[in-house]
Amino acid sequence: MQGLPDLPDEINLVTLNCWGLKYISKLRRERLAEIGRQLAIASPQPHIVALQECWTQEDYHSIRRQTRFILPYGKFYHSAALGGGLAILSRWPIEESSMYRYPLNGRPTAFWRGDWYVGKGIAYARIRYGPDAKHVIEVFNTHTHAPYEGGKPNDTYLCHRTAQSWEMAKLLRGAAERGHLVLAMGDFNMIPMSLEHQLVTALAPVRDVWRVLHPDSSLGPSHHPVEEARRRPIPTAEFNIHENGAASDGPYNTWRWTKSQQKLIGPGKPPVTVPPDTPDPLGKRLDYIFAGSGDIHALGGGWVVKRANVGMMMRHPELGCSLSDHFAVEATLAFHPFRQSGPSPPLPGSHSNTVSNRDSTTPTAAGTHDPVPTTPEKSTTDSALHNGAYLQLQQSPTPSLAHLAETTYHAQLASFLSSSSSPDTLPSTAYETILSLIKSYTAREERQLTWRARHFFASLLVTAACLVGVWFTPCGKNYVSFILMLVSTLGLAAGTVDGLMALLFFRSELKALREFEWEVRNAKDLLFGGGVQEGQGGGDWDGAEGERGW
Template structure:
């Protein structure tokens, strides 16, 4: 194991690597691998989306194998998940978690169901201590094909996927590990899906940690229009709003006439930084949670967040993908250490742990920013980190809120300090997540609306199967009475094609729509249970209705 890092550089990029569909795919992804290999700062963990082929994955691996020797390509559904994770450190465990609501096979031209939308999970060890682990979650959620309208039939998918992601992140945080969720989430900042992730899991959107006043969508979006800000420039959208998608600096968003100006041997086509950018938005995110501050002897701080991979292909002149990358640097900030006591007890004189401590049971506490035990520089750093909210958790441990009179300094009182708190399995300031009651109601209404749609689809397709069966039988009977051979041929053809189409719809009604309706019941139960817990302060999911949903309806 190499030295425990003080900084972790992470990158997420949608590569736009759809086989047979994405233009110049091989050339672009090869260059993406080369740029990752020479990037500064050197990346430690990279999450890729829409990297669908083994050919492209191995091309990137060959380019990056010396700086990112560990990697995992994730398989899913018929066409593959398109997800990959590259790491400087060993991957101890890996899981491909498929979302319960995952698109529709009937929308085959969109392909979301066929690629198996889900979460690529990897547990990466960056140090020898028990908690020196980062759990990485890489995802590409369902695309908003219907423009995010109120009647968007895929809104329920993205809501359910955000809910599932939050559960995975919450579990990792409770294990006390550094948590990273990266990918193309297909949502705008502060949207309901975004708030589900940041409310139900102790993670923060690293861009908004450093840019809390950044945009909440493209300039024409109602939420952004309500802020009454001028239309941003291309440079402002990149530097301040983190808009890695749909901006004018990405050549794949140009018109066909503009793209014809690019190519081998042609002069570069620059884009003025002052170009108005009404469409640029943020769809790619890095969410992070700091881990067990006590066990690690400190917490992870967001040092920098930026939009990256904006260079163009050196020969083709095009952007490397239809998205730019989002990059972040996390810095480990150790807990302030008290000065030696005149008469320390054996327990008090123990050396405080740090991120470099290899002991699996290392513990420590984050001292108050204004403690007299801290050197002036450390006090200033701590105060800045806590006041600016750059610690990835929303608050320091509860001990930092004690009045100074309840946390006496041994140098002032002459008595030994109070013993440190016992080891924690998760950050001491982690509280059970809650959502406002109206949010639960909105999600339940969304589930009810989508469930009614799927029930109608299931009924219609089941009826189509039985009707096609009757029509097919009637056509075969009519063959006996057909006056000529060509009439018999047409009857058999109609019978066969009708039966095939009806059978497909029958299987969809039985298998796909049945499975999706059951997944919706599970989702509804979880939302109701969470709403009950937030009201009663405890688990409210049990009861007579478990199993079929009828009891849940009676209870509510």
């Protein structure tokens, strides 16, 4: 194919939530322009970049102008009333693109949160990097529903995020079956090894690139129950960046500082730094890169994870603030030929597979280690830092032999081949958990539908009563007529809104829940026996409108 460069040996990936909400995000234009500049001068040069919360075309074009020489191809994705905030930049041509809207994505009643109004979904791009039929990368960029209720057991949005991970897994699985290299990138608003995370990695032939290289990394912030159960010390800020990949909510990011701390930075003010051993109990991973291997048999090899790190940690050169309220996640995939026999390939970090210096050393870019200012509590934690109460990087870390074996390129390819012949599956209990979530959320939405429908009919009765009252209001009591008309108008308006919600949104959401439940129940029955019979896919509540063909 004309216009394509030589086949790449490596593919450099970047995903970043830009925090570019119009009218809401502070210093938006300046920060996103600097994001574009930093992408343009990054080393190694990125080949594919996935952006989230890039809400305006103004900011998108600003980034495109900065990166046009290294990332000449790009797509800004449109969705719903306010847009999905997703964009993909590429070194190679984009042959196709689509925007998949999530069937379950927030509620219009939560207008102050906005997830429903931006039409969150999955931005898709088919990118060709070579002339062969298999020289294709299918990129899926997403920003899932935010966990406003903190992931608590009664989190009503957990069902939404679970359904969104299910949709992502279906798309990834289909792309992998076409023999293409599959990438899922974005802000998934989930912690590692959560149900949502396991849906992606178990139902699609992809790996979380960070856990490939750091299988013992954290499962959430220190206070989260699953992380507390591991009984590990609270990590330092540096440990969280290099070992746990915590690109969110850490002390290095100025937008997580208190207001008094933020006042210390700004134009003309000296840089504010904090030691790397600052305790970081809140840092966590929300941003991910999931990668497949491509068709190992057709290509004679596959794509393996060579490098993964947290990036874009530099400050704005004039404003002194972080470029976003998230840091980027960066990864390098390397093509490795697969041999069934013969000597094992060299380990990552050896002379023939040297990892970039910035993977093994502390970043030195301006502002990279400019976290929160030193606090009075610093002196009280010094002894804890030295006696092992906090996890921190050692001068000469010695990884275990098991870890080295897992990170060999050959082992990665062998793992993909093994999973293709015997794919990972979720345990039966996981399917039961999902079905329980669906049942609970369905009951909630049915109650909401009933209540709002009753409100609509009640508003009609109140309006009729007010109009009758106006008719019988004595002369000279005009203020009474005015009050009655005002009450009837406002009541009818509110009732009509609730009536439309009941008729349109809640019925539509309940149908999406039926589809989701049928898919989960069918997948469970196919794996563990039986298969779903016609008319049984909707469960106990499918009723007369079940899968009967009408």
